[in-house]
Amino acid sequence: MGDAVIRMENLCRFYAMGEDQVRALDTISLTFRRNEYVAIMGPSGSGKSTLMNIIGCLDTPSSGRYELNGKNVAELDDDELARIRNREVGFVFQTFNLLPRLNCIRNVELPLIYAGFSPEERTERALNVLDMVGLGDRLNHKPSELSGGQIQRVAIARALVNNPSIILADEPTGNLDTTTSGEIMAIFDNLSSAGNTIILITHEEEIASHTSRIIRLRDGKVESDTGYSSA
Numbered sequence: 606m607g608d609a610v611i612r613m614e615n616l617c618r619f620y621a622m623g624e625d626q627v628r629a630l631d632t633i634s635l636t637f638r639r640n641e642y643v644a645i646m647g648p649s650g651s652g653k654s655t656l657m658n659i660i661g662c663l664d665t666p667s668s669g670r671y672e673l674n675g676k677n678v679a680e681l682d683d684d685e686l687a688r689i690r691n692r693e694v695g696f697v698f699q700t701f702n703l704l705p706r707l708n709c710i711r712n713v714e715l716p717l718i719y720a721g722f723s724p725e726e727r728t729e730r731a732l733n734v735l736d737m738v739g740l741g742d743r744l745n746h747k748p749s750e751l752s753g754g755q756i757q758r759v760a761i762a763r764a765l766v767n768n769p770s771i772i773l774a775d776e777p778t779g780n781l782d783t784t785t786s787g788e789i790m791a792i793f794d795n796l797s798s799a800g801n802t803i804i805l806i807t808h809e810e811e812i813a814s815h816t817s818r819i820i821r822l823r824d825g826k827v828e829s830d831t832g833y834s835s836a
Contacts, residue, residue, distance in 0.1 A: 609672075610770050610802055611637035611660065616669035618655050618825075629655040631825040632669070637771075637804065642797040644805045644813035647822035654775075656822065657806045661694050661773050662686050674770055691719050695764030697774035703748045703759060709735055710744050713763045720767060734762040738792055754785035761792060765801075772796065775806045790815050 618630040630652045637643060647653045658664035659671060662678060671678045673693060681689070696702075703712045713731040722730070735741060738758040748756050757777060764772055774793070778786035794815055797803050805816060813819050818832035 609636050610639050612672040614670040616666045619667045628825045640800050642803050642816045643818045644816040645820045651822040652825040662689050693770045695769035695772045697764045697777045699776040699779040708745045709759050716767045730766050734765045738762045772803045
């Protein structure tokens with residue numbers, strides 16, 4: 606299955622709620638290997654959103670260790686964390702988070718602007734990933750001119766454009782109908798087959814069934830982890 610891209614050891618995340626302390630994550634130890642296709646599931650309040658934010662370097666643990674590609678994230682400064690978010694993690698959100706005034710190409714190019722690529726290379730990369738997700742004929746359309754499924758395809762293309770170590774998708778079909786959800790999951794399946802590391806946050810069993818490993822959280826702890834091999 607390849608080398609580990611993520612290692613978590615005794616990872617905890619606490620929040621102060623008045624005089625009380627809430628344990629959003631409680632001594633989580635997980636390893637994610639390169640090329641894995643994983644779903645993280647759990648009821649509301651189980652800790653899956655907190656875990657997603659830590660994986661994506663949007664939040665930091667209160668204690669424990671989180672390594673991404675062998676680097677201890679706690680030792681990185683704000684600039685290094687921003688670089689990791691831009692270069693190492695491709696985010697796909699339920700709410701798409703596209704800029705409404707920009708067309709497909711310009712929305713997909715955004716991570717490359719922050720990464721310092723030339724205009725020519727930005728356009729070439731954007732065209733390649735938009736074609737990959739089946740939007741080669743919608744390049745100059747703005748989000749308002751696209752269907753929900755097409756908008757999510759743009760968001761997936763944007764996540765792919767930097768060739769990240771991890772694609773991190775938060776409820777990627779949550780706002781889509783059943784047919785469109787199936788089309789989006791087919792894209793993720795193809796990306797997994799091509800060797801991408803994909804972590805899905807979902808509450809839907811049907812979506813999780815596409816993956817080869819399902820981690821279930823409850824009350825901030827790992828309740829079960831099926832499909833993982835330590836070999």
